[in-house]
Amino acid sequence: MSLASLKPARAPFTFAHRTTCVKTSFIREILKVTENPAVISFAGGLPSPDLFPVDEVAEAAQAVLTGQGRAALQYSTTEGFLPLREWIAQRYASRFGLGVSPEEILVTTGSQQGLDLIAKVFIDPGSPVLVEQPGYLGALQAFSVYEPEFAPLAAGEEGPDPAAIEAALEPGRVRLFYTVPNFQNPSGACFSLAARKAAARASAEAGTALVEDDPYGELRYAGTELPPLKSFNPSTLMLGSFSKVVAPGLRLGWICAPREVIRKLVVMKQAADLHTDIFAQRLLHRYLSTTDFTAHLARLRAVYGKRAAAMVDGFRATMPAGTHCNRPEGGMFLWATLPKGVSSRALFEKAAAREVAFVPGTAFHFDGGGDSAMRLNFTNTPEDRIAEGLRRLASAVNEELA
Amino acid sequence: MSLASLKPARAPFTFAHRTTCVKTSFIREILKVTENPAVISFAGGLPSPDLFPVDEVAEAAQAVLTGQGRAALQYSTTEGFLPLREWIAQRYASRFGLGVSPEEILVTTGSQQGLDLIAKVFIDPGSPVLVEQPGYLGALQAFSVYEPEFAPLAAGEEGPDPAAIEAALEPGRVRLFYTVPNFQNPSGACFSLAARKAAARASAEAGTALVEDDPYGELRYAGTELPPLKSFNPSTLMLGSFSKVVAPGLRLGWICAPREVIRKLVVMKQAADLHTDIFAQRLLHRYLSTTDFTAHLARLRAVYGKRAAAMVDGFRATMPAGTHCNRPEGGMFLWATLPKGVSSRALFEKAAAREVAFVPGTAFHFDGGGDSAMRLNFTNTPEDRIAEGLRRLASAVNEELA
Numbered sequence: 020m021s022l023a024s025l026k027p028a029r030a031p032f033t034f035a036h037r038t039t040c041v042k043t044s045f046i047r048e049i050l051k052v053t054e055n056p057a058v059i060s061f062a063g064g065l066p067s068p069d070l071f072p073v074d075e076v077a078e079a080a081q082a083v084l085t086g087q088g089r090a091a092l093q094y095s096t097t098e099g100f101l102p103l104r105e106w107i108a109q110r111y112a113s114r115f116g117l118g119v120s121p122e123e124i125l126v127t128t129g130s131q132q133g134l135d136l137i138a139k140v141f142i143d144p145g146s147p148v149l150v151e152q153p154g155y156l157g158a159l160q161a162f163s164v165y166e167p168e169f170a171p172l173a174a175g176e177e178g179p180d181p182a183a184i185e186a187a188l189e190p191g192r193v194r195l196f197y198t199v200p201n202f203q204n205p206s207g208a209c210f211s212l213a214a215r216k217a218a219a220r221a222s223a224e225a226g227t228a229l230v231e232d233d234p235y236g237e238l239r240y241a242g243t244e245l246p247p248l249k250s251f252n253p254s255t256l257m258l259g260s261f262s263k264v265v266a267p268g269l270r271l272g273w274i275c276a277p278r279e280v281i282r283k284l285v286v287m288k289q290a291a292d293l294h295t296d297i298f299a300q301r302l303l304h305r306y307l308s309t310t311d312f313t314a315h316l317a318r319l320r321a322v323y324g325k326r327a328a329a330m331v332d333g334f335r336a337t338m339p340a341g342t343h344c345n346r347p348e349g350g351m352f353l354w355a356t357l358p359k360g361v362s363s364r365a366l367f368e369k370a371a372a373r374e375v376a377f378v379p380g381t382a383f384h385f386d387g388g389g390d391s392a393m394r395l396n397f398t399n400t401p402e403d404r405i406a407e408g409l410r411r412l413a414s415a416v417n418e419e420l421a
Numbered sequence: 422m423s424l425a426s427l428k429p430a431r432a433p434f435t436f437a438h439r440t441t442c443v444k445t446s447f448i449r450e451i452l453k454v455t456e457n458p459a460v461i462s463f464a465g466g467l468p469s470p471d472l473f474p475v476d477e478v479a480e481a482a483q484a485v486l487t488g489q490g491r492a493a494l495q496y497s498t499t500e501g502f503l504p505l506r507e508w509i510a511q512r513y514a515s516r517f518g519l520g521v522s523p524e525e526i527l528v529t530t531g532s533q534q535g536l537d538l539i540a541k542v543f544i545d546p547g548s549p550v551l552v553e554q555p556g557y558l559g560a561l562q563a564f565s566v567y568e569p570e571f572a573p574l575a576a577g578e579e580g581p582d583p584a585a586i587e588a589a590l591e592p593g594r595v596r597l598f599y600t601v602p603n604f605q606n607p608s609g610a611c612f613s614l615a616a617r618k619a620a621a622r623a624s625a626e627a628g629t630a631l632v633e634d635d636p637y638g639e640l641r642y643a644g645t646e647l648p649p650l651k652s653f654n655p656s657t658l659m660l661g662s663f664s665k666v667v668a669p670g671l672r673l674g675w676i677c678a679p680r681e682v683i684r685k686l687v688v689m690k691q692a693a694d695l696h697t698d699i700f701a702q703r704l705l706h707r708y709l710s711t712t713d714f715t716a717h718l719a720r721l722r723a724v725y726g727k728r729a730a731a732m733v734d735g736f737r738a739t740m741p742a743g744t745h746c747n748r749p750e751g752g753m754f755l756w757a758t759l760p761k762g763v764s765s766r767a768l769f770e771k772a773a774a775r776e777v778a779f780v781p782g783t784a785f786h787f788d789g790g791g792d793s794a795m796r797l798n799f800t801n802t803p804e805d806r807i808a809e810g811l812r813r814l815a816s817a818v819n820e821e822l823a
Contacts, residue, residue, distance in 0.1 A: 032682070035545045037541065037545075066495075069491070080482040081479060084482065088479070089470035090670075092669070093473070093668070131694050132694040142437055143439075268495050289562065
């Protein structure tokens with residue numbers, strides 16, 4: 020009997036209320052444009068595949084399957100592969116002098132899963148959640164499933180104003196504060212030391228769960244590393260990711276949090292996917308412990324740093340008056356603002372016609388703002404293509420201005 | 422500055438209400454017992470690692486990383502690797518004559534994630550969800566996060582009584598009906614043809630989302646294959662898994678559902694983990710399309726079939742009067758009932774002292790029932806150890822009876 024010949028259900032399904040709360044974003048429309056290989060895409064958030072350590076991953080895969088093959092393919096613990104959790108804990112010690120136990124680390128299926136699990140543990144319908152605006156779209160989507168009330172916190176080049184942070188974090192008011200203090204997606208902004216201390220202290224005093232998402236911290240191309248918020252508030256939940264420094268396809272990230280929080284996250288993770296791919300965890304650990312990871316990071320920083328400089332310098336030299344961009348010290352993104360009266364949504368169409376793409380700023384605002392801004396990615400485009408893409412973009416802006 | 426020297430948050434966190442709804446199960450206590458290698462464990466739900474195709478997976482990993490290495494490590498689509506979805510659709514056609522499009526397949530991070538995503542799309546707090554009792558613990562946990570009202574449906578050797586199914590599925594009442602019709606975990610029961618038709622028809626007429634979880638359907642050792650519920654109700658959501666037929670460590674499963682449901686599931690999956698490990702998806706597809714999967718399944722069925730028979734025959738020959746077990750035609754589990762007055766929770770302690778373990782029936786009931794029953798796994802224990810384990814278990818039952 021063919022499925023097509025069967026009659027469908029007579030009564031329609033009833034979907035959960037939350038299915039109306041998660042917006043499908045403009046991102047899918049953008050993807051359609053960037054599928055055309057002639058398009059120079061500043062729209063994505065992809066690391067450069069040329070920098071993936073393919074040979075080393077292949078070697079690690081063989082070593083794991085030869086030595087521990089049956090354990091690498093069997094069910095495993097929800098908490099994650101202990102040697103990998105130990106490696107992560109050790110890295111917190113060597114980078115920041117933070118004394119973190121492996122029991123405070125939960126391996127997640129990418130740090131996106133970390134956002135879902137944290138939302139499960141902290142967000143009730145209507146819970147006040149403070150987020151930077153503009154802010155990371157994936158976090159807004161993950162949290163939206165649990166129907167919080169978002170409160171926006173405006174942020175500049177050095178993160179939000181310390182006084183604004185303290186005002187927003189009145190005791191007992193905000194359930195959770197989500198922030199990306201290093202080279203934020205989308206703005207590239209990096210919290211000042213004062214902003215870090217204010218966020219850490221005010222969260223601790225307010226009983227607010229402080230979520231410090233740090234996928235880009237290892238990708239600094241200029242300036243001096245600043246201490247994480249967690250160093251000023253040990254109850255902070257830190258999210259980490261191997262997506263930007265090794266490879267995103269493996270979906271490997273982690274949460275570092277106090278034991279009582281980890282225990283609750285583990286219950287939620289067990290219900291969500293039992294555990295993260297243990298073959299991937301073991302091969303990543305093998306890769307990290309048998310190759311020169313420091314040299315690999317230096318290579319990433321060298322390539323991405325040059326692309327960042329090419330993007331900023333090219334932007335400032337090419338774009339018409341009234342157009343501005345920042346100079347991020349790390350990460351993957353540039354934030355630009357358009358001349359008065361130019362809408363980035365309208366500009367997107369003109370740019371697409373010229374085979375260049377970006378993400379309009381509205382995608383990173385939950386309240387419809389951001390139309391005068393745009394996000395530009397520089398990690399996945401070589402310098403000569405960056406220059407060409409900026410020429411096309413300038414032409415599109417000029418047409419909008421004309 | 423060491424983390425230990427920092428003061429913790431002054432105000433405690435506020436956790437979401439749902440954190441009180443998901444029970445941590447007796448399973449963790451059981452795991453402590455089974456960590457001792459001297460213990461013969463009938464408690465787990467593990468496939469036999471001796472049957473994992475380790476060499477073939479290693480070959481597939483090399484082929485993927487050599488040929489498509491950069492794509493296998495980059496971000497990928499939420500829906501999953503198209504050739505793998507095509508393989509799954511083709512298998513529905515060849516096994517059941519079901520005409521399923523790859524667009525009706527969503528690859529998930531194990532079928533456990535399928536349960537979480539389905540719950541996100543269908544369950545509001547208080548939504549009536551019909552489940553077999555005893556039923557699969559992982560589904561109860563996944564659904565509990567979204568705070569449904571569970572309604573129990575009693576099931577015998579051939580699944581629930583068709584009249585009971587029809588009575589339970591009054592139009593407009595039940596939001597979702599979750600069932601494992603082939604060799605259920607924990608009971609090993611297999612739906613009769615009449616039960617399949619009743620569940621399919623009544624769900625369609627009631628507008629109830631019918632969730633047919635089928636991790637064990639390929640593992641039949643006796644009797645004749647019966648058509649899936651989906652062949653009688655095309656709106657059925659079918660869950661599938663590679664965990665029992667290839668390897669669970671890779672965390673690869675899928676949902677097959679109508680396009681309008683897949684679209685909603687994709688939005689939720691994007692928020693949950695962006696996509697499933699694309700390296701694992703590509704290597705699985707390579708493995709499935711370059712090896713003799715039919716011969717691999719035949720090997721699994723031969724080994725597991727002998728273990729199932731050894732368990733049933735041994736149980737009936739060894740256990741004291743008043744103890745009964747079924748004879749499942751497939752899957753991984755046996756369901757046994759104890760003599761009147763013997764509690765499986767109490768028996769567990771006596772059995773642990775004799776170095777044999779099982780899961781008490783209460784673990785599979787959400788209302789505290791099931792204490793006269795127990796689940797026994799046979800896939801991960803060779804026949805001679807099965808015989809020895811049953812002798813130990815009989816001794817424990819005799820002590821309880823004495």
